[in-house]
Amino acid sequence: xxxxxxxNPAKSLGLVIDLDTCVGCHACAVNCKEWNTGGxxxxxxxxxxxxxxxxxxxxxRVHTYEAGDRETGRTVHFPxxxxxxxxxxxxxxxxxxxxxxxxxxxxxxxxxxxxxxxxLCSWACPYGAREYDPHAGVMKKCTLCIDxxxxxxxxxxxxxxxxxxxxxxxxxHFGDLGDPNSDVSKLVASRGGYDLGQELGYKPxxxxxxxxxxxxxxxxxxxxxxxxxxxxWVDRLLSN
Amino acid sequence: xxxxxxxxxxxxxxxxxxGLAFWILILSLTKVxxxxxxxxxGLMIALAAITFGLLxxxxxxxxxxxxxxxxxxxxxxxxxxxGVVAVLSLVFIxxxxxxxxxxxxxxxxxxxxxxxxxxxxxxxxxxGMIYQSLKPIAAWQSKLTTPVYLTYAILTGGxxxxxxxxxxxxxxxxxAALSVIAAITLAGMKISYWKRxxxxxxxxxxSATGLGKLGKVRQLEAPHATANYINKEMGFKVARKHSExxxxxxxxxxxxxxxxxxxxxILNDGLSQVMWSIAALLSIGGAVVERWLFFAEAKHAVxxxxxx
Numbered sequence: 001x002x003x004x005x006x007x008n009p010a011k012s013l014g015l016v017i018d019l020d021t022c023v024g025c026h027a028c029a030v031n032c033k034e035w036n037t038g039g040x041x042x043x044x045x046x047x048x049x050x051x052x053x054x055x056x057x058x059x060x061r062v063h064t065y066e067a068g069d070r071e072t073g074r075t076v077h078f079p080x081x082x083x084x085x086x087x088x089x090x091x092x093x094x095x096x097x098x099x100x101x102x103x104x105x106x107x108x109x110x111x112x113x114x115x116x117x118x119x120l121c122s123w124a125c126p127y128g129a130r131e132y133d134p135h136a137g138v139m140k141k142c143t144l145c146i147d148x149x150x151x152x153x154x155x156x157x158x159x160x161x162x163x164x165x166x167x168x169x170x171x172x173h174f175g176d177l178g179d180p181n182s183d184v185s186k187l188v189a190s191r192g193g194y195d196l197g198q199e200l201g202y203k204p205x206x207x208x209x210x211x212x213x214x215x216x217x218x219x220x221x222x223x224x225x226x227x228x229x230x231x232x233w234v235d236r237l238l239s240n
Numbered sequence: 241x242x243x244x245x246x247x248x249x250x251x252x253x254x255x256x257x258x259g260l261a262f263w264i265l266i267l268s269l270t271k272v273x274x275x276x277x278x279x280x281x282g283l284m285i286a287l288a289a290i291t292f293g294l295l296x297x298x299x300x301x302x303x304x305x306x307x308x309x310x311x312x313x314x315x316x317x318x319x320x321x322x323g324v325v326a327v328l329s330l331v332f333i334x335x336x337x338x339x340x341x342x343x344x345x346x347x348x349x350x351x352x353x354x355x356x357x358x359x360x361x362x363x364x365x366x367x368g369m370i371y372q373s374l375k376p377i378a379a380w381q382s383k384l385t386t387p388v389y390l391t392y393a394i395l396t397g398g399x400x401x402x403x404x405x406x407x408x409x410x411x412x413x414x415x416a417a418l419s420v421i422a423a424i425t426l427a428g429m430k431i432s433y434w435k436r437x438x439x440x441x442x443x444x445x446x447s448a449t450g451l452g453k454l455g456k457v458r459q460l461e462a463p464h465a466t467a468n469y470i471n472k473e474m475g476f477k478v479a480r481k482h483s484e485x486x487x488x489x490x491x492x493x494x495x496x497x498x499x500x501x502x503x504x505x506i507l508n509d510g511l512s513q514v515m516w517s518i519a520a521l522l523s524i525g526g527a528v529v530e531r532w533l534f535f536a537e538a539k540h541a542v543x544x545x546x547x548x
Contacts, residue, residue, distance in 0.1 A: 003313075003315050003316045004316075019451075026463075029463070053466050054466055055466060055467070055468055055469070056468075057469070058464075058468070061463035061464065061468075062463050063449075063459055063461070063462065063463050063545060063546075064459070064460045064461040065445070065449060065451060065457050065458065065459055065460055066457070066458050066459075066460045067449075067451040067454035067455055067456070067457045068454035068455025068456065069455055069456065072454065072455065073454065073455060074454065075460060076449075076451055076454075078449055078451075080463070080545060089374070089375055089376075091316075092316040092317065093316075093317050093318070093319060093370075093373075093374070094313060094316075094317060095309075095310035095311075095312075095313050095317045095319040095320035095323060096306070096309035096310050096312060096313060096320075097309070097312050097313050098309075114306070114309055115302070115303065115306075116301050116302065116303045116304070116306045116307055116309060116310060117301050117302020117303050118300070118301055118302075118310070118319065119300075119302075119473065120319055120370070122469075122470075122473060122474075123241070123374055123376070123377070123473075123474070123540070124374055124375070124376065125376065125542070126375065126376035126442065126443060126448075126540075126541035126542060127541075127542065127545075128470040128474070128542035128545060131468065131469045131470065132302070132469050132473070133302075134302070136302070137301070137302025137303045138302055138303065194450045195450070196448060196449065196450055197443045197447055197448045197450075197541065197544075198447075199443075199447060200375050200376065200442060200443065200541065201375070202375075208450055210450065210451070210453070211451075211454070
């Protein structure tokens, strides 16, 4: 059924991505590709992998942005993947019932055996989370590593999505965002986590933590710093 | 958005077919025309155009063999609704055609004809709603998207039915006159659609990333060096360069010329066959260009993540 679940899912599993600590190393994207090319959505097809124009399905894409100008401006690394929205239009537009949102944990999945490859779901996603596999003729998307998080053959601490497991900066967190007392919900509350493109009303489950404002930059832009190097050092030492 | 030829041909061809079926059925039901052969041939052309369009639409599917599954999710999906109503329309229009060629026009024929009209228009409505309901494409979220699809069906089918009727020595003045009005209305609707489309935007780089508080956001480095599916499918840019020229073509070839030719045909009986035939061809040609622009010019929200 591509009608959305009427009641809220029992759990809302999702990711919290910390834009302050992400270093833009693309390890999440690579480990995701590595796991999922043999996982639930396998294979993540590559087209012309050894050619000059390689193309293929990836569930994580890491952008790098410049935000703001001068002292307050900064570089932000920005991993983008499926947000497992509470109101995913990608699900409701699906004509075959291949796309669905699970009632037990809110994960949005594609049943590849039912997908006719009409691509309408990818048009309905503003976040570019769905990528088409022209070889299999079906749509592919992030499964939140459904084959890891419930996998009892893995040690318990490894039952997290591949992108979370591999992140060297601990910029990615996994948990139940429907439970206000979970670690991830507390993290979101304390850091002012937000939804991407919230004006479109998809109510993403995944949250992003904004980059912390650098104290140094703030001081420089608001205060009249002493020009002398030694005085500036003393000033900073004393103001701490 | 990437303008897939299969979708352009589907929407233009089946839109024309449904428009033609609408006109033939409504003019026969109201006894404005009463010719077994005219009805038979008219509906045959309509059914051929609809079927060709539907077949073309399955060509862009990754797994056409599973297309039957698309009839299942009519509760939530406009695409599924379109599939269901399209099949029903083929059944009812075929039944109406059968009554027409056998000249057995009892109550059964009347009911199938009305249901044929209803399902024909509903299919076009569903086609429009597929696009109009997509939140990430701000231009398509216009209230005019679906009315444009419907009016295009009435226009392209209208001139064709007028031409056909004139070949059977009947009076095609009514559909021709109404098609002229449809063309003028449609020109106004498209101008207003284009005006709105240049204004609206669904996501900015600032709102998409949520980094707007820091200031202006621009992409420093893309996630991948070569274009991926998202760039190829949603990031089509060719049309924006030529959009002014193509819009002028739509207005002149698709609306202005058919209006003039349609009026000449109405005023001069001897010329009506030629004029209305050319008007029908030009309006269909205009529809193809308009449809191509409809896709190619539409900007998808995801492009906000990639804008530098």
